[in-house]
Amino acid sequence: MEGATGRTRDFSSSRVFFETDRALAPGAPIEFSLVLGRVSPGLPLRLDCEGRIVRSVPRAGQLGVAVAITRCR
Numbered sequence: 001m002e003g004a005t006g007r008t009r010d011f012s013s014s015r016v017f018f019e020t021d022r023a024l025a026p027g028a029p030i031e032f033s034l035v036l037g038r039v040s041p042g043l044p045l046r047l048d049c050e051g052r053i054v055r056s057v058p059r060a061g062q063l064g065v066a067v068a069i070t071r072c073r
Contacts, residue, residue: 019064024053027067030046033046034072047073049069052068
């Protein structure tokens with residue numbers, strides 16, 4: 001899914017749910033970045049994360065993807 005984008009709908013320290021137009025298989029590993037806003041003018045707060053896809057469900061013309069986060073930095 002390199003270069004793909006999605007829109008985060010919900011996240012916590014251990015899980016994230018996002019929508020994307022790419023099919024992702026449950027159980028597959030995933031690396032992704034979350035951009036959470038700006039810490040100062042022009043500098044976004046970005047978390048680089050790894051996890052495992054828990055489920056993928058059709059949702060409003062997109063796919064909703066739930067991920068269990070295993071690492072963020």
